Amino acid sequence: MKLTRRLCLYETTIPVLNNIFCDMIERTLYNGNIVTLHDPIPRAQAVAIQHGRVVAVGSNDDIEALAGARARRENLGGRTVIPGLTDAHLHWRWTARALSEVDVYELPEKRLAVERVAERARQSKPGEWLIGHGWTQDFWPDKRFPTAADLDLVTPDNPVYLRAKSGHAIWVNSTSLRIAGIDRHTPDPAGGRIGRDTDGHPTGVLYETAIDLVSKHLPGTDTELTVTQMKKAQQRALAAGLTGFHDFDGPDCLRALQVLRERGELAMRVLKNVNDPHIEHMYEAGLRTGFGDDWIRLGGLKIFADGALGTRTALMVEPYENEPDNYGISVMDKEAIYALVSKGSAAGWSATIHAIGDRAVHDVLDVYEAVRAEEAQRGEARRRRRHRIEHVQIIHPDDVHRLAELDIIASMQPNHAMSDYEMADAYWGARSHLAYNPRVQLDQGVVVAFGSDSPIDPFAPLPNIYAAVTRRRHNGAPGPEGWYPQNRVSVMEALHGFTTGPAYAAGMEDRLGQIAPGFLADLVVLDRDITQVPPEDILETNITGTMVAGQWRYGGV
Numbered sequence: 001m002k003l004t005r006r007l008c009l010y011e012t013t014i015p016v017l018n019n020i021f022c023d024m025i026e027r028t029l030y031n032g033n034i035v036t037l038h039d040p041i042p043r044a045q046a047v048a049i050q051h052g053r054v055v056a057v058g059s060n061d062d063i064e065a066l067a068g069a070r071a072r073r074e075n076l077g078g079r080t081v082i083p084g085l086t087d088a089h090l091h092w093r094w095t096a097r098a099l100s101e102v103d104v105y106e107l108p109e110k111r112l113a114v115e116r117v118a119e120r121a122r123q124s125k126p127g128e129w130l131i132g133h134g135w136t137q138d139f140w141p142d143k144r145f146p147t148a149a150d151l152d153l154v155t156p157d158n159p160v161y162l163r164a165k166s167g168h169a170i171w172v173n174s175t176s177l178r179i180a181g182i183d184r185h186t187p188d189p190a191g192g193r194i195g196r197d198t199d200g201h202p203t204g205v206l207y208e209t210a211i212d213l214v215s216k217h218l219p220g221t222d223t224e225l226t227v228t229q230m231k232k233a234q235q236r237a238l239a240a241g242l243t244g245f246h247d248f249d250g251p252d253c254l255r256a257l258q259v260l261r262e263r264g265e266l267a268m269r270v271l272k273n274v275n276d277p278h279i280e281h282m283y284e285a286g287l288r289t290g291f292g293d294d295w296i297r298l299g300g301l302k303i304f305a306d307g308a309l310g311t312r313t314a315l316m317v318e319p320y321e322n323e324p325d326n327y328g329i330s331v332m333d334k335e336a337i338y339a340l341v342s343k344g345s346a347a348g349w350s351a352t353i354h355a356i357g358d359r360a361v362h363d364v365l366d367v368y369e370a371v372r373a374e375e376a377q378r379g380e381a382r383r384r385r386r387h388r389i390e391h392v393q394i395i396h397p398d399d400v401h402r403l404a405e406l407d408i409i410a411s412m413q414p415n416h417a418m419s420d421y422e423m424a425d426a427y428w429g430a431r432s433h434l435a436y437n438p439r440v441q442l443d444q445g446v447v448v449a450f451g452s453d454s455p456i457d458p459f460a461p462l463p464n465i466y467a468a469v470t471r472r473r474h475n476g477a478p479g480p481e482g483w484y485p486q487n488r489v490s491v492m493e494a495l496h497g498f499t500t501g502p503a504y505a506a507g508m509e510d511r512l513g514q515i516a517p518g519f520l521a522d523l524v525v526l527d528r529d530i531t532q533v534p535p536e537d538i539l540e541t542n543i544t545g546t547m548v549a550g551q552w553r554y555g556g557v
Helices: 005-009 015-023 060-066 092-098 110-123 148-152 174-180 209-215 223-239 251-262 276-285 334-346 358-377 402-406 414-427 429-434 438-442 461-470 491-497 500-505 535-540
Strands: 027-030 033-035 046-050 053-058 072-075 080-083 085-090 130-135 160-164 169-172 192-196 202-208 242-247 269-275 296-304 351-355 388-391 409-412 448-450 523-526 543-548 551-555
Touching: 027 060, 046 060, 053 060, 085 448, 085 500, 092 130, 092 223, 092 242, 092 251, 110 130, 110 148, 110 160, 148 169, 148 174, 148 202, 160 174, 169 174, 169 209, 174 202, 174 209, 192 209, 202 209, 223 242, 223 251, 223 543, 223 551, 242 500, 242 543, 251 269, 251 296, 269 276, 276 296, 276 334, 296 334, 334 351, 334 358, 351 358, 358 388, 358 402, 409 438, 409 500, 414 429, 414 461, 438 448, 438 491, 448 461, 448 491, 448 500, 461 491, 461 535, 491 500
Parallel strands: 027 072, 033 080, 085 242, 130 160, 242 269, 269 296, 296 351, 351 388, 388 409, 409 448
Antiparallel strands: 027 046, 046 053, 080 523, 160 169, 169 202, 192 202, 523 543, 543 551
16 A cells, blocks of 8 residues: 555645644654554554554555654564554452452462461451452362351451452451341342351351442542552553453542543543443433543443352353252342333443343343334434443353344453353353353354453453463363364454454444554554464563553553
8 A cells, every 4th residue: 555645634635734744743663563453454564653643554665755854763673563452341440459459369279368368467457357359169179168267267356358259259257247247137138148057157158249248348448549559550451461441340440540530640541331320320410321532431331130150140041060959140130120221221321231141141132132122213223322241151042143133242251261161161061162152253243342350360461362262271271172162263353352342342443443544543562473373372472562642651662
């Protein structure tokens, strides 16, 4: 493709102005291998950037012809450039806070988790809450859920609150149970369950909405502390190649993000989804999906339909293997979900619904089918309401085609497949061929947006891409072909899952997710071309630079 100086102004025909604006090009990157994800120019050598946007893409000579004397010329040295990567599902405040919490993430023994809590207790004042995250009983030899008694001996003076890796259960000590007033007479809340022994006494594990019985007693977090924690997390995310994320935390997260934005310290683009307890405030203010700017933008109404596999609370059509009475937990019934989504759609809001079990996915699709009919009656194009299902971890064979038929976005996390495949085999059995399966959705043309669900799994996108492409863990398990290898995706499909997919889900596909004229200058520099190397090399790939809005936020060239 031969470029002319007119491209600087997107076909402006006034030569003097063309010369002026070309002289204002701030930066060119040349001598690179640029994977644009832009169909007219899929590969390029160089890119010109001005005012935080891409001006032109082409050969070294083409871009040099556009650059004036003031342009900063940076030699990529043959390195590969890809569009900035967006994590389409994470919990940002939770991620930032977890960096300073008790780390019990995926420990292979319960004993090690107790030891880490004991160490934090020795460093803490009496009465101070000990908060941590990441335990998974299925990683322990006996695979049994823990108890309050496991913690009581090492925490006589402190309440303990440890989130399960899935976030759908907590493990607390007896002090926490007393503070929350939970005893054998406390009823299970709607959409939740208190773990109990054979005599009905609380065991110290609480599931789904029962978590709230304790969490409401946790100390609040000062906004300034949250801002500090987020700045630390932001640097780690930029170093991993992330330039944006879709957040699913509460209003306190939005408050801290706005402070960062106000101070000019927010270096990533955020789609902020709103959980259903808080959506009424948005309605009262007249806000709608898409409100905001290119830094912080309102996403969709977030709803929980069910639980998770790790806690065996995901809602299933058939019971869990070897648990004939366990179908999971309905956190919110279909009628209540429909009422929220219908009202939200009429008020200008897309919906994004957590559904992991196949029954939960089925019920959510029924809701979307009804709401799509209402939208059609109002004459609204489907693209105006970019509804999503978060996770889609297992889908019933009868429902496989329905996301495509209803134009529903599949927001999925490839790394969960590798974290969970042993549990899926154990508790879902042969049904798992349709579990953690973006392949079946991509083949039908569904828009797929990839994420990590951080801090449930790490937010680093390259290992997530590796998981999608290989269906293997870093150690090679479960074998050379991977887990259900027919469900693997290509590297390019995985890249689209972290770029164009999230951009579409955010309503920003006209300016995000590609390296193309007019698009935001968000890009990542790699030390190798992950589309050409063996999949194992993806794990060895280094991020050498991350640019957001035309500025290096991490590294450079």
